[in-house]
Amino acid sequence: MSPIMELERQLFGLGSFSRRMAHFFPEIMEHPGVLDAPAAPGWVRVNVRDAGANVVVVAEVPGLTEKDVTISFDKNVLTLSGERASTVPEGYTAVRRERPARTFRRAVRFGVPINVDAITAVVKNGLLTVTLPKAARAVPRSIPVQTVSN
């Protein structure tokens, strides 16, 4: 494990967790599912959940709007990328800066077929939510069993 990956793991204790979770959902996420680690600690972090008909990916993108993020889906890999500038407001001097300019790129691999044309994304409260509908044949369904009375 690289020193940066190790630092990330120590800071957030998440790498092993997400890999462990991916192990239990091999049909959704090929190991390790989320293909990479954030380039900088906490920037940006992603969650993935399986909501039955959709897979939902949520990423923390404080300060970004729809036009600041680029979303692509190719060969079953969802890629989120973008950047946030950091400029000192005119007439001010910086006293403390913990939010430097940053770029990000995260990738999530899917093991289920996705209806690519129906992918939607919204940004709200600093969270980017990408909803990826599964292709119809991949949506789990229950088949009702009818009781036949003679």
Add this chain to the structure above:
Amino acid sequence: MNTAPSTRPERAVLAPRVDIYESETDVLVTADLPGVPEDGVRLHVERDELLLEATTHLGDSPSDTVAQEFANVDYRRVFLLPKGIDADGITARLEHGVLRLRLPKAASAVPRRIEVRGA
């Protein structure tokens, strides 16, 4: 005292990342609060301290989680107000998960230029 057990899972408490800028007339504080809705921020001034508290609402149900790098948290950070801040004039705006605080300096603390006129 109410000692009923909470059903809410325990949340981590994190200090949000901030930028602080200063001009002759005010101080700006910018804090990253991803996942915090407008009603999730609380600001409290007591003496020379400004307390910022915020709560995320991710709305995830843990049962369907496939991979998780972040969870609901409580953000908390205390700032020591510099002398000469007009606490009543502090304004706050939450936009795209970023909180922007403006702390105006009291009129007496704003340096004034006194023009010297020729006779």
